[in-house]
Amino acid sequence: MDVKTIGVVAVILLLAAGGLAFFLQPTxxxxxxxxxxxxxxxxxxxxxxxxxxxxxxxxxxxxxxxFSFSADPESYCGTVLWIPEFNxxxxxxxxxxxxxxxxxxxxxxxxxxxxxxxFRGKIIAE
Amino acid sequence: xxxxNLIAWTLVLVAIIAVATFSFNLARQxxxxxxxxxxxxxxxxxxSRLSAYRPKDFGPSKPSERIRLENGSTFNLEATIVEKxxxxxxxxxxxxxxxIPGPTLEVNxxxxxxxxxxxxxxxxxxxxxxxxxxKNAFDGVPDVTQEEVKPGGRFRYEVDFPDEGIYxxxxxxxxxxxxxxxxxxxxxxxxxxxxYFNEVNREEVLVLDDMLQNLGELHPFPENVTDFAMxxxxxxxxxxxAETSYNLSVKKGDVxxxxxxxxxxxxxxxxxxxxxxxxxxxxxxxxxxREYVADDLTITPSERYIVEVKFDxxxxxxxxxxxxxxxxxxxxxxxxxxxxxNVLAFDEPKENPEITHGMDAYRKYFDKPVDFDYVLTIDxxxxxxMGMMMQHNDDGIEWEDxxxxxxxxxxxxxxxxxxxxxxTGKENEEATNRIPRGKVFKVRxxxxxxxxxxxxxxxxxxxxxxxxxDADEKKNENLVWKDTVLLPVGASAxxxxxxxxxxxxxxxxxxxxHLSAGMMTSITAT
Numbered sequence: 001m002d003v004k005t006i007g008v009v010a011v012i013l014l015l016a017a018g019g020l021a022f023f024l025q026p027t028x029x030x031x032x033x034x035x036x037x038x039x040x041x042x043x044x045x046x047x048x049x050x051x052x053x054x055x056x057x058x059x060x061x062x063x064x065x066x067f068s069f070s071a072d073p074e075s076y077c078g079t080v081l082w083i084p085e086f087n088x089x090x091x092x093x094x095x096x097x098x099x100x101x102x103x104x105x106x107x108x109x110x111x112x113x114x115x116x117x118x119f120r121g122k123i124i125a126e
Numbered sequence: 127x128x129x130x131n132l133i134a135w136t137l138v139l140v141a142i143i144a145v146a147t148f149s150f151n152l153a154r155q156x157x158x159x160x161x162x163x164x165x166x167x168x169x170x171x172x173x174s175r176l177s178a179y180r181p182k183d184f185g186p187s188k189p190s191e192r193i194r195l196e197n198g199s200t201f202n203l204e205a206t207i208v209e210k211x212x213x214x215x216x217x218x219x220x221x222x223x224x225x226i227p228g229p230t231l232e233v234n235x236x237x238x239x240x241x242x243x244x245x246x247x248x249x250x251x252x253x254x255x256x257x258x259x260x261k262n263a264f265d266g267v268p269d270v271t272q273e274e275v276k277p278g279g280r281f282r283y284e285v286d287f288p289d290e291g292i293y294x295x296x297x298x299x300x301x302x303x304x305x306x307x308x309x310x311x312x313x314x315x316x317x318x319x320x321x322y323f324n325e326v327n328r329e330e331v332l333v334l335d336d337m338l339q340n341l342g343e344l345h346p347f348p349e350n351v352t353d354f355a356m357x358x359x360x361x362x363x364x365x366x367x368a369e370t371s372y373n374l375s376v377k378k379g380d381v382x383x384x385x386x387x388x389x390x391x392x393x394x395x396x397x398x399x400x401x402x403x404x405x406x407x408x409x410x411x412x413x414x415x416r417e418y419v420a421d422d423l424t425i426t427p428s429e430r431y432i433v434e435v436k437f438d439x440x441x442x443x444x445x446x447x448x449x450x451x452x453x454x455x456x457x458x459x460x461x462x463x464x465x466x467x468n469v470l471a472f473d474e475p476k477e478n479p480e481i482t483h484g485m486d487a488y489r490k491y492f493d494k495p496v497d498f499d500y501v502l503t504i505d506x507x508x509x510x511x512m513g514m515m516m517q518h519n520d521d522g523i524e525w526e527d528x529x530x531x532x533x534x535x536x537x538x539x540x541x542x543x544x545x546x547x548x549x550t551g552k553e554n555e556e557a558t559n560r561i562p563r564g565k566v567f568k569v570r571x572x573x574x575x576x577x578x579x580x581x582x583x584x585x586x587x588x589x590x591x592x593x594x595x596d597a598d599e600k601k602n603e604n605l606v607w608k609d610t611v612l613l614p615v616g617a618s619a620x621x622x623x624x625x626x627x628x629x630x631x632x633x634x635x636x637x638x639x640h641l642s643a644g645m646m647t648s649i650t651a652t
Contacts, residue, residue, distance in 0.1 A: 047531065048531045050532050050533070051531070074531065075531055076528075076531070115511075116578070118356070119535070
């Protein structure tokens, strides 16, 4: 095997490695046009009616969740969101959006609620 | 392997890896997009409105009557489903004899009547004779003094009227629903002493109430639980005698005696008449030791007040609910320029020594130790304290529902309102006590200011009348017999009372939703 052949194989392997790196690297940096490729974006709002805008949120287990929360100020205790399983506590006292990131490692159901336990919903990780 | 083969196999290998990687990533991407779709479609809740109430059988509502009943007479009373327009909205409501308020029964002090009650509702009910010291069997408490009266069923009540003043009758089954739908009526017990009350030109009974109307109808009720259990169902439609614009025409110089009752589920009223002083004459059960003048009067649910007013100048006088947060016009009194034919004196507030004298027998007990001591509090499983939940005014009263959404979803299966006996630590139906019939005893209440949701309670004792000796450890210098006491946040009160009749008598908060959420115990007179 001459030096030329080794050079060609090396270039091919280098290109292949580059290609692999392109496809396998985290999408958020490799392909910003597909946000959430490795982090699931979820939004939730507490309403003045005493309910969340979603009482069930379905996600994939093992993938980080970027959780955005906001609340109608009139929802009172609803302005504070608590997801006990992931130790998440978000406050949206003036309607602003707050975010937290967590990863449900196992499939299952995880409650989210207000501190008074009147607003209630659940995350289903599959 | 020659050079060409090596390059070819390398290219094939790279191609295979590339295709596999691309396919894997494509699959992941599709999966996640599906996941996002699920999340977006993840059962977003609407306002979860309950289904509208559409009864099968109902009739028109009828005007409220005043019915004079003689001693020993029998009165037929029916709970019926009626259609009634209130505030431009047609509501399906409940009435006594198709009337809202039910008929005002006028009887003499010391008389007894019999009430043949028939339930023509679509759910069980009973009739509780509020404030009357009658035989326990006729107190109208389901599973304690009687079985529920099922739809189509009947019950014969024997009703005694030992005390003068204004009383009322209402159900003791799902009060938060049945009272809100209109099941309440008043009783005027005429005093034995003809000169007991001041002379007036006319008398009117004003039942204050509110009603929650939403999206064109009475806000519906869940079937098996009570909603608004945290704070009670505050209405958005203010009512006097089930009308949104009560109207009364009087003559210049007329003196009126108004019998006021708050029949709302939870809303306290701060009653006032525009530019008019209220001479407060009586309370729940007869007259005060001393009349007094007030600009307005806080009337908590189930409390009664007797006031006298005089209109010296023609004009229109608004009836107001003037609480610290909001002012509502409840109706109007039109005073014509035609002078009243019977001009009466409207004296300065006077003392009632006969009332004071009547209480003398109890004074030796005023300083006795407390027999039963209760704290009023709440348990919300899973809740953690948050200071923002304290929505009461500086006076310790929630005059309005400042947390409608949260209040609405706070159902009676999510929390328990508690009367706790501080000596035994027992709560609600477990906290029962006993006392010999006729024995004078003292009860103390304290409304926990540090609970998860501190708010006012109005404690009602069945089968007895009591004196509120102390409020917040200040001696009460103007006593009146009562059966309901308002306890703002952090307040305490000491009551002196006795049971004239044997039996198990209920002690509970008269906020209808708090009662449904457990806030009731009893004292048995043996």
